[in-house]
Amino acid sequence: MDISRPALYRHFANKEAILGDMLVGVSERLLTEARRRTAGLDDLTAVLATLVDWHVEFALDQPALIVVQSRDLASLGEADRCRVRRLQRNYVEIWATAIRAVAPGTDEQAARAAAHAVFGLINSPPR
Template identity: 55%
Template sequence: MSTKAAAPSRREQILKEAARLFAERGFHGVGVDEIGAAVGISGPGLYRHFAGKDAMLAELLVGISERLLTGGRYRVAEADGDPAALLSSLIDGHVDFALDDRPLITLHDRELDRLREADRKLVRQLQRQYVELWVAAVRALHPQVPEAEVRVAVHAVFGLLNSTPHLGPLGREATESLLRRLAYGAFAALGE
């Protein structure tokens, strides 16, 4: 059995470059020709994979929301009722996302309102479900803390973790360690 990851598909390559370019220059600051050039095809060749830039943006933002929720649900199942293990796993997964997918965080912050209403509602629905996984995990560890306070803490930790596009050059390992410690510290403070 090979341990090598499969090479990304052309579609995945296009999405990765579109996310990077949109994050760097804004959705309207990037043309299909530039995205195509970044992956070695003509701009019009992109239309074999996507209906247009709007479809790329929707797939990027809906896709990452689906991926986070699916990963969160998997972590819930894997924790097998252990709230400390679950919270640790949720933090680990979100830190990895925040470090590996920085362009998507920037894209979400800047371009979510450009999505069609149905796609924007879907993103918000998926995000709410993801938040609820975290709220349940934190409440299981801190049942004495009011739900509203837990919810605020979860959103605050997301803000902390999703600040990665704005972080300096600390290096991945050091940044990862620091983000984990800060997230754990924030939730530990709920029990004080």
């Protein structure tokens, strides 16, 4: 579907607003879907496997969004950048909690680092 530039700018004030809407939306989707898919799971290993499956699915289905997010996050306005970072921190915390649950004794910092390492591996193919 082709959308003309004038039509696009009837909905968004500028390019920064388009980017903000896109990247906030990506972050909200990752977080919301992670919560939805893991809700009610009692098996701690299943929680982590579900998170991996979800992130891989997203990365394979939306490689362009991953590239835009990694390349253009710094171009966001401050309010959108803060919102994306907050959503990302919440997403990481879901992962860190799952990692700590399946690997008792792992401290919070190591669990967060492990989550980021997994994201890097899963997100790398589009780049």
